[in-house]
Amino acid sequence: MNERILIVEDEAITALDLKYSLEELGYEIVDTVDTGQAAIDTAAEKTPDVVLMDIKLKGDMEGIEAAEVISEWHIPIIYLTANTDAATFEKSNIKGSYGFVSKPYDINKLDKTLKITINRARLEEKKLNDASGFTK
16 A cells, blocks of 8 residues: 655645655655645545645645644644754654655655654554554
């Protein structure tokens, strides 16, 4: 099964490049959206395995705000940003992110970050299920 990725990126060229690059690596892109509200709506509807979330987005809602809502559904978030200053990193780290990839991104590093994130999320889900006695 291909891992399902939601891309949240307000720069259309970057979003398309990510989409095509990740599809070449075997990921399924469930959608690309450019606002925080669209990210929330799409994540709720399509339940991706991971969300790649730009911190700066179009509209009234930043990526970190959208990620707060999405992470409540136990969907891992990897932040994408051109802002690699300490304050941005710290702010994104507080909100339960699974990773932080700076732009311009290196597709090989992003692929490794995605694989680590997916494995970590699966292990965490298994622990939760084992603790509650639930099995799939």
